[in-house]
Structures are given as structure tokens and as C-alpha cells.
Amino acid sequence: MATTPTATNATKKGHCPTCDGERTCEIHGSIYKAWDWEDKQYGHSVNGGVDHSLLECQGCETVFYETSSWNSEDTDHYYDAAGQEQYEHPREIQTYPKPEAKTKPVWFDAMQKADPQLRNILSQMYVAHDNQAHILTAIGLRTALDRATEVIGIDPAKTFDEKLNELRNGGWIGQTERDILGVVTDAGNAAAHRGWEPDSQEVSELLSSLEVFLHRAFIVGQKALGIKKSIPAKPERLLAVGKKTTP
Numbered sequence: 001m002a003t004t005p006t007a008t009n010a011t012k013k014g015h016c017p018t019c020d021g022e023r024t025c026e027i028h029g030s031i032y033k034a035w036d037w038e039d040k041q042y043g044h045s046v047n048g049g050v051d052h053s054l055l056e057c058q059g060c061e062t063v064f065y066e067t068s069s070w071n072s073e074d075t076d077h078y079y080d081a082a083g084q085e086q087y088e089h090p091r092e093i094q095t096y097p098k099p100e101a102k103t104k105p106v107w108f109d110a111m112q113k114a115d116p117q118l119r120n121i122l123s124q125m126y127v128a129h130d131n132q133a134h135i136l137t138a139i140g141l142r143t144a145l146d147r148a149t150e151v152i153g154i155d156p157a158k159t160f161d162e163k164l165n166e167l168r169n170g171g172w173i174g175q176t177e178r179d180i181l182g183v184v185t186d187a188g189n190a191a192a193h194r195g196w197e198p199d200s201q202e203v204s205e206l207l208s209s210l211e212v213f214l215h216r217a218f219i220v221g222q223k224a225l226g227i228k229k230s231i232p233a234k235p236e237r238l239l240a241v242g243k244k245t246t247p
């Protein structure tokens with residue numbers, strides 16, 4: 001019996017959660033739902049709609065769900081070729097499940113020993129990061145940096161600038177790292193007080209900087225101290241002999 005010829009199914013681009021990138025996907029089904037909201041007292045109204053689609057990645061065959069929504073309050077204005085002002089509603093696309101969460105560093109669980117509160121802040125920061133909540137991630141990075149300086153023994157009442165200078169003067173970080181962590185601080189401030197939202201690339205860079213610092217301060221540092229303990233002390237006998245030969 002001949003194999004059934006593959007029908008040309010409808011496809012569209014979608015963010016495959018397994019490939020974690022835009023792929024051509026087969027549309028297995030879709031439905032559009034419109035909605036309307038009205039405030040009777042003031043006569044305000046908002047409307048919009050959501051396209052729901054069940055997609056399959058043509059690369060890895062992962063099946064996932066996508067929503068593409070718009071609403072009448074959100075408009076982008078532009079001028080067409082004739083110079084006429086036009087507008088359109090931008091679409092907000094979401095896919096489920098989310099792409100695999102960013103793997104926490106292998107040493108993450110060891111932070112529990114360094115300081116449970118710092119580990120808790122970092123844990124929540126990773127949840128924000130994995131959900132693309134960039135404002136909350138930036139605030140979390142700054143909070144984690146603040147807590148880390150306190151654990152190291154720096155006075156929490158000091159300003160961030162003073163704390164970073166102390167880290168540098170105490171030999172915890174060099175000038176370059178001091179500057180990078182200064183950016184983490186500024187980014188966290190801007191996110192917390194002015195609602196500034198870094199993009200995903202910026203967030204990744206800020207996160208890497210903090211991870212490098214934490215790894216050195218709490219993991220490598222602790223290990224190095226452990227090695228120091230296992231190095232045998234200078235034998236007493238030699239010291240005693242040394243004393244005897246001194247005139």
C-alpha cells in the first residue's frame with residue numbers, strides 16, 4: 001500500500017520551547033476569541049482579542065501552545081507611503097510551556113552553607129529571570145549583591161558606592177569587577193525606582209557578573225580556606241631545631 005502523501009499543512013513561525021528559538025511550526029488547530037470590556041458608569045470601553053494555537057515544531061516535533069493577543073489601548077502609530085498616519089495593535093506572543101529554565105550554576109546549592117538568606121534571594125531572582133521578568137531580576141541582582149556584602153562583613157548602613165569600594169580595597173574584587181558590579185547596582189536602582197527594563201542580553205550580562213563575584217567570594221574562597229586547613233603545619237621539631245641553631 002502506498003504511503004499517504006503529506007498534505008501541505010498550514011505553518012507559522014513560533015518560539016519552540018525545546019529548541020528555544022523561532023522555528024517553522026505546523027498549526028494543528030487555532031481559534032480566535034474576541035473580548036469587550038465596558039465601564040458603564042464612565043462610558044469607557046476596551047476591546048481586544050486572542051488567537052490560541054496548538055503548534056508543532058517541524059525541527060524537533062515538540063507540541064506547544066501559543067497565544068497572540070492585542071487590545072485597543074495598545075497602538076503603534078506610523079506613516080504609510082502616502083504620508084497618512086496609520087496605526088496598528090502590536091501583538092503580545094506567549095508560549096507554553098516556557099523554554100527550559102536557565103540552569104542555575106552548579107555551585108548554587110552550596111550557597112545555603114554560605115548564607116541561607118542570600119541563597120533565598122538568588123533563588124527568587126532566578127525564578128524572575130526564567131520568567132523573563134527583567135525588572136524584578138535586576139532588582140533581585142542588586143538585593144543579592146547588597147546581602148553578599150553584608151555577609152562578607154561590610155556595614156549595611158554604607159552606600160552602595162562605599163560598599164563596592166570596600167570590596168575592592170579588601171581584595172575581594174579588582175577595579176574592573178568593581179565597575180561591573182557598579183553597573184549591577186545602577187541597573188537595580190533604575191529598575192526599582194524608575195521602572196527601567198533591561199533587555200534579556202543586558203540581564204544575562206549583569207547576572208554573569210554577579211555569579212563570577214559570588215563564586216569567587218563564597219565558593220572558591222571557602223574551598224581555598226579548606227585547602228589551607230589540610231596543609232600540614234610546619235613541624236614543631238624543625239622550629240625547635242631552628243631555635244637551637246640561633247646564637
Ligand SMILES: [Zn+2]
Nearest residue numbers: 016019057060
Ligand atoms: Zn523545536
